[in-house]
Amino acid sequence: MKLDCRGRRCPLPILDLAKHIGDVAVGDTITVEADDPAARPDIAAWCRMRGHENAGESRAPDGTPAYTVRRLH
Amino acid sequence: MPAYLDAASAAPLHPVARQALLAALEDGWADPGRLYGAGRQARLLLDAARESTAECVGARPDEVSFTASGTQALHAAVLGTLAANRRRGDTFVHTAVEHSAVLHAAEVHVAAGGRAVSIGVDAQARIDVEAFVAAARTGAAAAVQAANHEVGTTQPVADIAAATPDTPLVVDATQTLGHADVPAGWSALAGDARTWGGPPGVGVLAVRTGARWHSPYPADDREAGRIPGAPNVPAVVAAAAALRAVCAERAETAARHGALIDRIRTTVAATVPDVEVLGDPVGRLPHIVTFSCLYVDGEALLTALDKRGFAVSSGSSCTSSTLEPSHVLVAMGALTSGNVRVSLHRGTTEAEVDEFLAVLPGVVAEVRAELGADGL
Numbered sequence: 121m122k123l124d125c126r127g128r129r130c131p132l133p134i135l136d137l138a139k140h141i142g143d144v145a146v147g148d149t150i151t152v153e154a155d156d157p158a159a160r161p162d163i164a165a166w167c168r169m170r171g172h173e174n175a176g177e178s179r180a181p182d183g184t185p186a187y188t189v190r191r192l193h
Numbered sequence: 194m195p196a197y198l199d200a201a202s203a204a205p206l207h208p209v210a211r212q213a214l215l216a217a218l219e220d221g222w223a224d225p226g227r228l229y230g231a232g233r234q235a236r237l238l239l240d241a242a243r244e245s246t247a248e249c250v251g252a253r254p255d256e257v258s259f260t261a262s263g264t265q266a267l268h269a270a271v272l273g274t275l276a277a278n279r280r281r282g283d284t285f286v287h288t289a290v291e292h293s294a295v296l297h298a299a300e301v302h303v304a305a306g307g308r309a310v311s312i313g314v315d316a317q318a319r320i321d322v323e324a325f326v327a328a329a330r331t332g333a334a335a336a337v338q339a340a341n342h343e344v345g346t347t348q349p350v351a352d353i354a355a356a357t358p359d360t361p362l363v364v365d366a367t368q369t370l371g372h373a374d375v376p377a378g379w380s381a382l383a384g385d386a387r388t389w390g391g392p393p394g395v396g397v398l399a400v401r402t403g404a405r406w407h408s409p410y411p412a413d414d415r416e417a418g419r420i421p422g423a424p425n426v427p428a429v430v431a432a433a434a435a436l437r438a439v440c441a442e443r444a445e446t447a448a449r450h451g452a453l454i455d456r457i458r459t460t461v462a463a464t465v466p467d468v469e470v471l472g473d474p475v476g477r478l479p480h481i482v483t484f485s486c487l488y489v490d491g492e493a494l495l496t497a498l499d500k501r502g503f504a505v506s507s508g509s510s511c512t513s514s515t516l517e518p519s520h521v522l523v524a525m526g527a528l529t530s531g532n533v534r535v536s537l538h539r540g541t542t543e544a545e546v547d548e549f550l551a552v553l554p555g556v557v558a559e560v561r562a563e564l565g566a567d568g569l
Contacts, residue, residue, distance in 0.1 A: 130510045130518065131488055131530035131564070138488070138569040158510040158518040158529045165528035169467065169487060 121150045126184060130158035134166045137189060141172065144191050151188045153180045163187045195502025196545035200388070201342060201368055201481055201536035202506055207390030207435035214392060214431035221426040226415070235426045242426075242433035249440045250366075250382065251375050252399045258416035259424045259432075260396035263367040263385025264294040269398050269409060269420060270363045270381035271298035274334045275307065277405035278361055283307040286332040288320045288348070289524035292365055295336050296520070307333075317473040318346035318525050326356045338365035339376050343508055343521040343534055344472030345454075345481035347373070354378020361404055370397070371439040372447065372480055380404035389439045390539065391432030394425055439539065450537045451479040453546045457535060458482055464554045469528050480537040483508070485522070486557050488566035489531025497556045498533075503549055508532045531557070 121144050125133040133154040144150050152163060160177070167174040173190040180186045197205060206214075221238040223231035240254075247254040260266040275285055285302050287295055289311045299309040310332065312325045318341050329335035335357065340347040345368075354362050355378065364379035371389030375382070381404060384397035398419060400406045406419075413421030439446070454477075458470050467487035486494070491509025498505055506512075508519025509532040518529035535549070561567065 129516070131490055134530065135488055135564060135566055135569065138566075156510070157516065161518060161523045161526065161529050164526060165469070165485075166487065169469070169528070 121148070123150065123152045125152055125154035125156070125159070128154065129156050130162060132156075133159045134162050137163065137166060138170070141170075141189070141191055146191050146193060149175055149188050149190045151186050153184045153186045155184050159187060160185065163189065194545060194548045196541065196549055197504045198535045198537065198541065198545075198549060199504045199506045200538035200541070201534065203387040203393060204390045204538040205540060206392060206431075207438055207539070209438040210391050210431040210435035213434035214427055217427035217430035221430055224423055225426055226423065238430050239424065239426050242430045245433045245437050246397060247399075249436045250370065250384065250397065250399050251377070252382070253402060255417065256399050256402055258398045258400070258419040259429045260398050260416075260420050261394055261422075261425075263383055263387070263396040264292075265420070266383035266385070266396035266398040267292060267294035267363075267365055267367070268298045270383045270400075271295055271334075271336060272301060272409035273400070273406045273419070274361045274363055274381050274404075275302055276409055277407040278333045281333040281360075282331070284328075284332040285309045286325065286328045286335040286360075287311060288325065288337055289313050290318050290320075290341050290343075290346075290521045291336055291338055292342055292367065293520070295338075295363070295365060314524050316525055316527065317471070318344050318521065319473060319476070320348055322349060322353060322356075326353060329353070329357045329360045329362075332360055334361040334363060336363040336365065339369040340373065340478045340481075341472070341521060342368045342481075343519060344483045344525070345477040346473040347476045347478065350376035351378050368478060368481065371436055371443065372450075373478055381406060386428075386432035386435065389432075389436050391435040392428045395428050395432040442539070446539050447479040450541070453537060453541070453543065454479060454482045454535075457546060457550065460550045461553065464550070465557050468557075471522070471525065471527050481534065482536075483532065483534045485509075485528035486531030486533070486561075487528060488564060488569060489557060489560050490564060491530065491532050493560045493563065494531055494533065494556065497560055498552075501552055501556065503552070506534045506536075508534065531560075
Protein backbone atom coordinates (compact mmCIF):
# COMPACT_ATOMS: atom_id res chain seq x y z
CA MET A 121 0.00 0.00 0.00
CA LYS A 122 1.20 3.49 -0.86
CA LEU A 123 0.33 6.85 0.70
CA ASP A 124 0.89 10.05 -1.28
CA CYS A 125 1.89 12.69 1.28
CA ARG A 126 3.50 15.11 -1.18
CA GLY A 127 3.02 18.67 0.01
CA ARG A 128 1.77 17.49 3.42
CA ARG A 129 3.70 19.20 6.23
CA CYS A 130 4.72 17.87 9.65
CA PRO A 131 2.91 16.26 11.43
CA LEU A 132 0.46 15.28 8.66
CA PRO A 133 2.54 12.44 7.08
CA ILE A 134 2.68 10.49 10.37
CA LEU A 135 -0.99 11.24 10.95
CA ASP A 136 -1.78 9.74 7.52
CA LEU A 137 0.40 6.76 8.35
CA ALA A 138 -1.36 6.21 11.69
CA LYS A 139 -4.80 6.42 10.02
CA HIS A 140 -3.88 3.80 7.40
CA ILE A 141 -1.64 1.32 9.24
CA GLY A 142 -4.79 -0.68 10.04
CA ASP A 143 -5.53 -1.01 6.32
CA VAL A 144 -2.66 -3.47 5.81
CA ALA A 145 -2.36 -6.95 7.34
CA VAL A 146 0.11 -7.65 10.14
CA GLY A 147 3.46 -8.37 8.46
CA ASP A 148 2.61 -6.30 5.37
CA THR A 149 4.11 -2.93 4.53
CA ILE A 150 2.85 0.54 3.84
CA THR A 151 4.97 3.07 1.94
CA VAL A 152 4.72 6.79 2.66
CA GLU A 153 5.87 9.10 -0.13
CA ALA A 154 6.63 12.39 1.60
CA ASP A 155 8.71 15.43 0.64
CA ASP A 156 8.50 17.07 4.08
CA PRO A 157 12.00 17.10 5.64
CA ALA A 158 10.55 16.14 9.03
CA ALA A 159 9.04 12.92 7.66
CA ARG A 160 12.28 10.92 7.90
CA PRO A 161 12.93 11.45 11.64
CA ASP A 162 9.24 11.45 12.53
CA ILE A 163 8.36 8.20 10.74
CA ALA A 164 11.34 6.55 12.48
CA ALA A 165 10.17 7.92 15.83
CA TRP A 166 6.56 6.89 15.16
CA CYS A 167 7.67 3.31 14.44
CA ARG A 168 9.62 3.28 17.72
CA MET A 169 6.72 4.71 19.73
CA ARG A 170 4.04 2.52 18.12
CA GLY A 171 6.06 -0.70 17.91
CA HIS A 172 6.14 -1.06 14.11
CA GLU A 173 9.19 -1.69 11.91
CA ASN A 174 10.89 1.15 10.07
CA ALA A 175 11.64 -0.98 6.99
CA GLY A 176 13.76 1.38 4.95
CA GLU A 177 13.81 4.31 2.60
CA SER A 178 13.76 4.47 -1.20
CA ARG A 179 12.77 7.00 -3.84
CA ALA A 180 9.57 7.34 -5.84
CA PRO A 181 10.08 7.72 -9.63
CA ASP A 182 9.81 11.51 -9.26
CA GLY A 183 12.59 11.51 -6.64
CA THR A 184 10.33 11.96 -3.62
CA PRO A 185 11.61 10.04 -0.57
CA ALA A 186 9.51 6.93 0.14
CA TYR A 187 9.50 5.43 3.63
CA THR A 188 8.39 1.85 4.13
CA VAL A 189 6.84 0.70 7.40
CA ARG A 190 5.97 -2.88 8.31
CA ARG A 191 2.93 -3.43 10.53
CA LEU A 192 4.01 -5.65 13.43
CA HIS A 193 0.82 -5.94 15.47
CA MET B 194 -0.71 33.49 35.20
CA PRO B 195 1.38 34.10 32.06
CA ALA B 196 5.00 32.97 32.10
CA TYR B 197 8.04 33.64 29.95
CA LEU B 198 9.73 30.25 29.55
CA ASP B 199 12.22 30.90 26.74
CA ALA B 200 15.27 32.12 28.65
CA ALA B 201 17.59 30.12 26.39
CA SER B 202 16.63 32.43 23.51
CA ALA B 203 16.86 35.58 25.62
CA ALA B 204 16.44 35.98 29.38
CA PRO B 205 14.66 39.08 30.72
CA LEU B 206 17.10 41.87 31.52
CA HIS B 207 18.62 41.40 34.99
CA PRO B 208 17.75 44.37 37.25
CA VAL B 209 21.46 44.94 37.85
CA ALA B 210 21.99 45.09 34.08
CA ARG B 211 19.26 47.69 33.69
CA GLN B 212 20.88 49.87 36.35
CA ALA B 213 24.35 49.45 34.86
CA LEU B 214 23.06 50.14 31.35
CA LEU B 215 21.43 53.42 32.35
CA ALA B 216 24.53 54.56 34.23
CA ALA B 217 26.84 53.56 31.37
CA LEU B 218 24.69 55.37 28.81
CA GLU B 219 25.55 58.52 30.78
CA ASP B 220 29.24 57.76 31.35
CA GLY B 221 30.30 55.26 28.69
CA TRP B 222 28.99 56.57 25.37
CA ALA B 223 32.31 57.95 24.10
CA ASP B 224 34.86 56.08 21.99
CA PRO B 225 36.98 54.01 24.41
CA GLY B 226 39.91 54.31 22.00
CA ARG B 227 40.24 58.10 22.41
CA LEU B 228 42.57 59.94 24.73
CA TYR B 229 40.29 62.62 26.16
CA GLY B 230 38.30 62.49 29.40
CA ALA B 231 35.06 61.00 28.06
CA GLY B 232 37.00 58.40 26.05
CA ARG B 233 39.13 57.46 29.05
CA GLN B 234 35.98 57.11 31.15
CA ALA B 235 34.47 54.72 28.59
CA ARG B 236 37.78 52.82 28.54
CA LEU B 237 37.74 52.45 32.33
CA LEU B 238 34.21 51.04 32.23
CA LEU B 239 35.13 48.67 29.39
CA ASP B 240 38.27 47.47 31.20
CA ALA B 241 36.31 46.82 34.39
CA ALA B 242 33.65 44.91 32.44
CA ARG B 243 36.35 42.82 30.77
CA GLU B 244 38.02 42.00 34.07
CA SER B 245 34.76 40.99 35.70
CA THR B 246 33.66 38.89 32.71
CA ALA B 247 37.05 37.16 32.53
CA GLU B 248 36.72 36.14 36.17
CA CYS B 249 33.29 34.54 35.53
CA VAL B 250 34.56 32.79 32.38
CA GLY B 251 37.75 31.51 34.04
CA ALA B 252 40.01 33.51 31.74
CA ARG B 253 42.54 36.34 31.89
CA PRO B 254 41.16 39.78 31.01
CA ASP B 255 43.41 40.02 27.92
CA GLU B 256 41.96 36.73 26.67
CA VAL B 257 38.44 38.20 26.54
CA SER B 258 36.95 40.20 23.64
CA PHE B 259 33.39 41.44 23.31
CA THR B 260 31.39 40.67 20.17
CA ALA B 261 28.00 41.72 18.80
CA SER B 262 26.36 38.37 19.63
CA GLY B 263 26.98 34.79 20.65
CA THR B 264 26.68 33.88 16.98
CA GLN B 265 29.48 36.26 16.02
CA ALA B 266 31.62 34.90 18.86
CA LEU B 267 31.10 31.34 17.58
CA HIS B 268 31.90 32.32 13.98
CA ALA B 269 35.09 34.08 15.11
CA ALA B 270 36.09 31.25 17.46
CA VAL B 271 35.78 28.60 14.72
CA LEU B 272 37.10 30.50 11.71
CA GLY B 273 39.89 32.22 13.67
CA THR B 274 41.07 28.92 15.13
CA LEU B 275 41.01 27.18 11.73
CA ALA B 276 42.80 30.09 10.04
CA ALA B 277 45.68 29.92 12.53
CA ASN B 278 46.08 26.13 12.47
CA ARG B 279 46.50 25.38 8.77
CA ARG B 280 49.79 23.64 9.50
CA ARG B 281 47.73 21.02 11.39
CA GLY B 282 45.68 20.36 8.26
CA ASP B 283 42.30 21.38 6.94
CA THR B 284 39.89 19.12 8.84
CA PHE B 285 37.42 20.68 11.25
CA VAL B 286 35.83 18.18 13.64
CA HIS B 287 32.56 19.08 15.35
CA THR B 288 29.61 17.36 16.98
CA ALA B 289 26.39 16.89 15.01
CA VAL B 290 24.48 18.92 17.60
CA GLU B 291 26.56 22.12 17.62
CA HIS B 292 24.77 25.45 17.36
CA SER B 293 23.94 26.36 13.76
CA ALA B 294 26.52 29.18 14.00
CA VAL B 295 29.27 26.53 14.30
CA LEU B 296 27.79 24.51 11.43
CA HIS B 297 27.54 27.61 9.24
CA ALA B 298 31.17 28.50 10.03
CA ALA B 299 32.06 24.92 9.02
CA GLU B 300 30.26 25.51 5.70
CA VAL B 301 32.44 28.57 5.09
CA HIS B 302 35.53 26.46 5.84
CA VAL B 303 34.38 23.74 3.41
CA ALA B 304 33.50 26.29 0.71
CA ALA B 305 37.08 27.55 0.98
CA GLY B 306 38.42 24.04 0.30
CA GLY B 307 38.58 22.69 3.86
CA ARG B 308 36.94 19.57 5.23
CA ALA B 309 34.45 19.13 8.05
CA VAL B 310 33.72 15.96 10.00
CA SER B 311 30.54 15.70 12.04
CA ILE B 312 30.51 13.26 14.97
CA GLY B 313 27.16 11.79 15.90
CA VAL B 314 25.29 11.60 19.19
CA ASP B 315 23.09 9.04 20.93
CA ALA B 316 19.36 9.37 21.58
CA GLN B 317 20.06 11.69 24.53
CA ALA B 318 22.42 13.94 22.53
CA ARG B 319 25.57 12.62 24.22
CA ILE B 320 28.45 12.55 21.77
CA ASP B 321 30.42 9.45 20.89
CA VAL B 322 33.54 10.48 22.83
CA GLU B 323 35.79 7.80 21.38
CA ALA B 324 34.92 8.72 17.79
CA PHE B 325 35.24 12.42 18.55
CA VAL B 326 38.66 12.05 20.16
CA ALA B 327 39.92 9.81 17.36
CA ALA B 328 38.90 12.34 14.71
CA ALA B 329 40.01 15.37 16.73
CA ARG B 330 43.54 14.02 17.29
CA THR B 331 44.37 14.37 13.61
CA GLY B 332 42.10 17.35 12.91
CA ALA B 333 43.20 20.96 12.50
CA ALA B 334 40.71 22.02 15.15
CA ALA B 335 37.61 20.67 16.90
CA ALA B 336 34.43 22.14 18.37
CA VAL B 337 32.30 20.74 21.14
CA GLN B 338 29.58 22.55 23.02
CA ALA B 339 29.66 22.62 26.81
CA ALA B 340 25.94 21.88 26.72
CA ASN B 341 23.31 21.61 24.05
CA HIS B 342 21.17 24.68 23.47
CA GLU B 343 18.00 22.74 22.62
CA VAL B 344 17.94 19.75 24.95
CA GLY B 345 20.40 20.79 27.69
CA THR B 346 22.63 17.70 27.51
CA THR B 347 26.17 18.47 28.73
CA GLN B 348 29.23 17.10 26.93
CA PRO B 349 32.43 15.84 28.62
CA VAL B 350 34.53 18.75 27.35
CA ALA B 351 37.31 18.45 29.93
CA ASP B 352 37.75 14.72 29.20
CA ILE B 353 37.92 15.41 25.47
CA ALA B 354 40.43 18.21 25.98
CA ALA B 355 42.58 15.97 28.17
CA ALA B 356 42.50 13.22 25.54
CA THR B 357 43.44 15.59 22.71
CA PRO B 358 45.78 18.10 24.36
CA ASP B 359 47.38 19.19 21.07
CA THR B 360 44.17 19.89 19.14
CA PRO B 361 42.76 23.42 19.47
CA LEU B 362 39.29 23.07 21.00
CA VAL B 363 36.48 25.57 20.41
CA VAL B 364 33.88 25.40 23.16
CA ASP B 365 30.40 26.85 22.78
CA ALA B 366 29.47 27.95 26.30
CA THR B 367 26.56 30.13 25.19
CA GLN B 368 23.97 28.25 27.28
CA THR B 369 26.40 27.36 30.07
CA LEU B 370 27.88 30.69 31.16
CA GLY B 371 25.99 31.93 34.19
CA HIS B 372 24.10 28.64 34.61
CA ALA B 373 26.74 25.95 35.20
CA ASP B 374 30.51 25.51 35.49
CA VAL B 375 32.46 26.44 32.38
CA PRO B 376 34.52 23.35 31.53
CA ALA B 377 38.31 23.49 31.35
CA GLY B 378 40.38 22.74 28.28
CA TRP B 379 39.13 25.25 25.69
CA SER B 380 41.42 27.18 23.41
CA ALA B 381 38.59 29.44 22.24
CA LEU B 382 35.25 29.92 23.95
CA ALA B 383 32.00 31.72 23.06
CA GLY B 384 29.24 33.18 25.23
CA ASP B 385 26.07 35.22 24.74
CA ALA B 386 24.84 37.86 27.20
CA ARG B 387 21.16 37.35 26.30
CA THR B 388 21.23 33.95 27.97
CA TRP B 389 22.29 35.29 31.39
CA GLY B 390 20.12 38.40 31.59
CA GLY B 391 22.40 40.87 29.84
CA PRO B 392 21.10 43.09 27.05
CA PRO B 393 20.89 41.74 23.50
CA GLY B 394 23.82 42.57 21.24
CA VAL B 395 26.72 41.39 23.42
CA GLY B 396 28.70 38.21 22.98
CA VAL B 397 31.96 37.03 24.51
CA LEU B 398 34.92 35.54 22.67
CA ALA B 399 37.76 34.22 24.83
CA VAL B 400 41.00 33.04 23.25
CA ARG B 401 43.52 31.28 25.48
CA THR B 402 46.96 32.85 25.75
CA GLY B 403 49.28 30.83 23.52
CA ALA B 404 46.41 29.33 21.48
CA ARG B 405 46.81 29.92 17.75
CA TRP B 406 44.08 32.21 16.49
CA HIS B 407 44.00 34.67 13.55
CA SER B 408 41.19 37.13 13.02
CA PRO B 409 38.98 36.04 10.11
CA TYR B 410 38.01 39.68 9.57
CA PRO B 411 39.68 42.66 7.87
CA ALA B 412 42.28 44.20 10.17
CA ASP B 413 41.08 46.37 13.05
CA ASP B 414 42.78 47.17 16.33
CA ARG B 415 39.68 46.98 18.55
CA GLU B 416 39.20 44.20 21.11
CA ALA B 417 42.82 43.03 20.94
CA GLY B 418 42.50 42.84 17.13
CA ARG B 419 39.99 40.03 17.40
CA ILE B 420 36.65 41.73 16.69
CA PRO B 421 36.43 44.75 14.38
CA GLY B 422 34.58 47.91 15.37
CA ALA B 423 34.22 49.78 18.63
CA PRO B 424 32.28 47.74 21.19
CA ASN B 425 28.92 48.90 22.55
CA VAL B 426 30.35 49.96 25.92
CA PRO B 427 27.05 50.60 27.77
CA ALA B 428 25.66 47.19 26.71
CA VAL B 429 28.97 45.46 27.54
CA VAL B 430 28.98 47.07 31.01
CA ALA B 431 25.39 45.90 31.59
CA ALA B 432 26.19 42.38 30.34
CA ALA B 433 29.20 42.13 32.66
CA ALA B 434 27.18 43.36 35.64
CA ALA B 435 24.47 40.77 34.94
CA LEU B 436 27.01 37.97 34.56
CA ARG B 437 28.68 38.86 37.85
CA ALA B 438 25.29 38.90 39.58
CA VAL B 439 24.07 35.57 38.13
CA CYS B 440 27.40 33.91 38.90
CA ALA B 441 27.18 35.08 42.52
CA GLU B 442 23.68 33.62 42.92
CA ARG B 443 24.29 30.63 40.65
CA ALA B 444 24.33 27.76 43.14
CA GLU B 445 20.97 28.77 44.55
CA THR B 446 19.42 29.38 41.10
CA ALA B 447 20.76 26.14 39.64
CA ALA B 448 19.37 24.10 42.54
CA ARG B 449 15.93 25.72 42.15
CA HIS B 450 15.95 25.39 38.35
CA GLY B 451 17.20 21.81 38.49
CA ALA B 452 14.28 20.79 40.73
CA LEU B 453 11.73 22.61 38.54
CA ILE B 454 13.08 20.98 35.37
CA ASP B 455 12.92 17.57 37.09
CA ARG B 456 9.29 18.31 37.90
CA ILE B 457 8.57 19.29 34.29
CA ARG B 458 10.27 16.14 32.96
CA THR B 459 8.32 13.84 35.28
CA THR B 460 4.96 15.60 35.02
CA VAL B 461 4.96 16.00 31.23
CA ALA B 462 5.82 12.33 30.77
CA ALA B 463 2.99 11.37 33.14
CA THR B 464 0.24 13.76 32.00
CA VAL B 465 0.71 14.19 28.25
CA PRO B 466 -0.01 11.02 26.23
CA ASP B 467 2.44 10.07 23.45
CA VAL B 468 5.21 12.43 24.49
CA GLU B 469 9.00 11.96 24.44
CA VAL B 470 10.96 13.96 27.01
CA LEU B 471 14.36 14.49 25.42
CA GLY B 472 17.95 14.99 26.53
CA ASP B 473 20.06 13.45 29.27
CA PRO B 474 17.93 13.44 32.46
CA VAL B 475 21.04 13.74 34.67
CA GLY B 476 23.99 15.16 32.68
CA ARG B 477 22.22 18.33 31.70
CA LEU B 478 21.97 22.06 32.26
CA PRO B 479 19.77 23.01 35.20
CA HIS B 480 17.40 25.28 33.29
CA ILE B 481 16.50 23.65 29.93
CA VAL B 482 14.15 20.82 28.94
CA THR B 483 12.69 19.76 25.60
CA PHE B 484 9.88 17.35 24.75
CA SER B 485 8.10 16.28 21.57
CA CYS B 486 4.43 15.38 21.22
CA LEU B 487 3.18 12.90 18.63
CA TYR B 488 0.52 14.19 16.17
CA VAL B 489 1.03 17.81 17.16
CA ASP B 490 1.76 20.76 14.91
CA GLY B 491 4.56 22.64 16.68
CA GLU B 492 3.45 26.01 15.40
CA ALA B 493 -0.16 25.44 16.47
CA LEU B 494 1.05 24.35 19.91
CA LEU B 495 3.25 27.45 20.33
CA THR B 496 0.39 29.68 19.22
CA ALA B 497 -2.09 28.00 21.57
CA LEU B 498 0.37 28.32 24.49
CA ASP B 499 1.08 31.95 23.58
CA LYS B 500 -2.68 32.71 23.69
CA ARG B 501 -2.62 31.52 27.30
CA GLY B 502 0.44 33.66 28.02
CA PHE B 503 3.18 31.01 27.88
CA ALA B 504 6.26 31.80 25.81
CA VAL B 505 8.25 28.72 24.74
CA SER B 506 10.26 27.82 21.65
CA SER B 507 10.24 24.82 19.31
CA GLY B 508 12.55 22.83 17.07
CA SER B 509 9.68 21.55 14.91
CA SER B 510 10.06 22.24 11.20
CA CYS B 511 6.89 24.30 10.93
CA THR B 512 8.32 26.83 13.37
CA SER B 513 11.59 27.36 11.45
CA SER B 514 12.06 29.76 8.57
CA THR B 515 13.54 26.98 6.42
CA LEU B 516 10.78 24.45 7.24
CA GLU B 517 13.56 22.04 8.24
CA PRO B 518 13.29 20.29 11.60
CA SER B 519 15.97 21.02 14.18
CA HIS B 520 19.26 19.34 13.23
CA VAL B 521 19.74 18.53 16.93
CA LEU B 522 16.51 16.52 17.13
CA VAL B 523 17.32 14.80 13.82
CA ALA B 524 20.82 13.85 15.02
CA MET B 525 19.29 12.34 18.18
CA GLY B 526 16.77 10.37 16.11
CA ALA B 527 14.07 12.08 18.17
CA LEU B 528 10.50 12.87 17.23
CA THR B 529 10.47 16.41 15.80
CA SER B 530 6.73 17.05 15.70
CA GLY B 531 5.09 19.05 18.48
CA ASN B 532 8.47 19.98 19.93
CA VAL B 533 8.62 22.39 22.87
CA ARG B 534 11.69 23.79 24.62
CA VAL B 535 11.12 25.22 28.08
CA SER B 536 13.96 27.25 29.60
CA LEU B 537 13.92 29.02 32.94
CA HIS B 538 15.35 32.36 34.06
CA ARG B 539 16.18 33.59 37.55
CA GLY B 540 12.71 35.10 37.97
CA THR B 541 10.79 31.95 36.99
CA THR B 542 8.56 30.88 39.89
CA GLU B 543 7.31 27.48 40.98
CA ALA B 544 3.75 28.76 40.51
CA GLU B 545 4.46 29.66 36.87
CA VAL B 546 5.87 26.21 36.17
CA ASP B 547 2.91 24.52 37.90
CA GLU B 548 0.45 26.63 35.92
CA PHE B 549 2.22 25.67 32.68
CA LEU B 550 2.09 22.01 33.65
CA ALA B 551 -1.60 22.31 34.50
CA VAL B 552 -2.46 23.93 31.15
CA LEU B 553 -0.24 21.85 28.85
CA PRO B 554 -2.17 18.53 28.64
CA GLY B 555 -5.38 20.34 27.65
CA VAL B 556 -3.59 22.47 25.05
CA VAL B 557 -1.92 19.41 23.50
CA ALA B 558 -5.29 17.61 23.42
CA GLU B 559 -6.93 20.63 21.78
CA VAL B 560 -4.24 20.87 19.06
CA ARG B 561 -4.48 17.12 18.44
CA ALA B 562 -8.27 17.28 18.17
CA GLU B 563 -8.00 20.06 15.57
CA LEU B 564 -5.81 17.76 13.47
CA GLY B 565 -8.27 14.87 13.83
CA ALA B 566 -5.68 12.81 15.71
CA ASP B 567 -7.99 11.56 18.45
CA GLY B 568 -7.71 7.85 19.07
CA LEU B 569 -4.74 7.28 16.78
